[in-house]
Amino acid sequence: MMKVAREDIVKAARELFRQYGYAGASMQALATNVGLQKASLYMRFENKEALVPEVMALTLAETFGDPALDNPDWRIAYAAALQCMASGLIESRRCVGLHLAYGVTDETPEAREAVRGFFLGSRNRLKDILAVGIGVERAEQMATDALLRLEGATLWLASMGDAAPMERAVTALIAEADAASLE
Structure with missing residues (x-):
């Protein structure tokens, strides 16, 4: 064997x-x-x-495994997190979590929870980084929006083959976080 x-x-x-x-x-x-x-x-x-929980756990660990995400400067850590996410999405040309989200149902509760956990884990990792500079409540909202924008850019990439919106999203998200820290 x-x-x-x-x-x-x-x-x-x-x-x-x-x-x-x-x-x-x-x-x-x-x-x-x-x-x-x-x-x-x-x-x-x-x-x-x-298989789904293990796929999601591995993907989450790989996405947020860059040591730069532990930088004490939250701006550097946030930019690194966004870059890691964007690079992974550009390289694979689709998000496995998003792809699975459309296929799992109430009949596959373990898979559904794993996909949900993947997105919440991604959002929470971004939130934890942002919270250092902008507070928890605002960080949660911005992290959720960041995740959605990157996923939207992934849909464009998958359907049009154009990574430019992903790159613009990362740049805009970093600028928005900087602006929020000044509020």
């Missing part, structure tokens, strides 16, 4: 979800992509839904 690392399976699942969404990704395709028999894959993951 071939040895395949759990993380490699999760990364392959993420790419299938990113490309085909929840409904379109299959356990058979995943097994084939990682070189396992389908039965071996099911020994590691009970079902497709069980």
Whole structure:
């Protein structure tokens, strides 16, 4: 039997979800992509839904894993966070969380909660950085808006192949945070 690392399976699942969404990704395709028999894959993951929390956790950790996000200067940390998010979205050309959000339902509660947790985790990481300079209440609002703007730019990138709106969004979000700190 071939040895395949759990993380490699999760990364392959993420790419299938990113490309085909929840409904379109299959356990058979995943097994084939990682070189396992389908039965071996099911020994590691009970079902497709069980993959979603791990995909979301890995993506969140990778998105916010840059040491620059821990800079004591909140402006530098916020700019780094936005750049990390934007770079990841530009590189992959779609957000796996957004793609999954449209495919998970009440019939897949574990997956739905994992996607929700991914977006809340992303928002909260941005909020925590911003709160140092602009206060918690304003930081939560700005972090939510930042996430939505980056996701909107991702839709444009995916459909039009144009990354310029993503770059403009990052620049505008940094400027808005600077302006909010002066209020």
